[in-house]
Amino acid sequence: MxxxxxxxxxxxxxxxxxxxxxxxxxxxxxxxxxxxxxxxxxxxxxxxxxxxxxxxxxxxxxxxxxxxxxxxxxxxxxxxxxxxIYLCISADSKQQADDFFAGLATGGDVELDMHEAFWGDYFGMLKDKFGIKWMISFTDR
The missing domain is CATH 3.10.180.10 (2,3-Dihydroxybiphenyl 1,2-Dioxygenase, domain 1)
Incomplete structure (x- = not known):
């Protein structure tokens, strides 16, 4: 979850x-x-x-x-x-991370596209259309 x-x-x-x-x-x-x-x-x-x-x-x-x-x-x-402050979602899968990111980015501003970060997580940042800042991550470790 x-x-x-x-x-x-x-x-x-x-x-x-x-x-x-x-x-x-x-x-x-x-x-x-x-x-x-x-x-x-x-x-x-x-x-x-x-x-x-x-x-x-x-x-x-x-x-x-x-x-x-x-x-x-x-x-x-x-x-x-x-x-x-950001709200940081730790997703259960890479696909779920992509889905959350795409949904929240609709009408918002992407700060950092989803990518493989140097610390090992799949990670991205955005501000949604309501001005709420989000971090989305997935780790398979």
């Missing part, structure tokens, strides 16, 4: 925020902390951005996660109310 989880954007203080959330909700970060210095795009980033958080996830309950990233100014990303 697919799941939907919140994906938060922070302007450089994701690690601080998630240590705060961890102190309240408990648990351990799923898969550790991924930093921008460990991505294929690292050479394009400024020195102060390399240690920023590319991805972090904290379990919440049995099947949910609170996830986040740092928005990078070098990528022209500015956090403001309305772009600080």
């Amino acid at each position: 697919p799941t939907i989880n919140p994906y938060l954007n922070f302007q450089g203080n994701t690690e601080e925020a998630f240590n705060f959330y961890k102190s309240i909700f408990g648990g351990d970060f799923i898969g550790g902390i991924s930093r921008f210095k460990d991505t294929p795009e690292a050479e394009k980033l400024s020195g102060n951005e390399l240690d920023k958080i590319m991805h972090i996830a904290l379990p919440f309950g049995d099947a949910n996660m609170l996830m986040a990233t740092d928005a990078l100014e070098s990528m022209n990303q500015k956090v403001k109310q309305g772009n600080n």
Whole structure:
């Protein structure tokens, strides 16, 4: 069964925020902390951005996660109310991911087409016609 989880954007203080959330909700970060210095795009980033958080996830309950990233100014990303959260759907199959993406993209704006991401997921991002931001992913791991 697919799941939907919140994906938060922070302007450089994701690690601080998630240590705060961890102190309240408990648990351990799923898969550790991924930093921008460990991505294929690292050479394009400024020195102060390399240690920023590319991805972090904290379990919440049995099947949910609170996830986040740092928005990078070098990528022209500015956090403001309305772009600080995505709903992230984890699909059960690649076909289901494509179907969800195509449906939600109807009348909306595609930010990143579905593709095989460097971390191994099949992944895409969009804003639907109502202004809601979505991440769609599928992993066969």
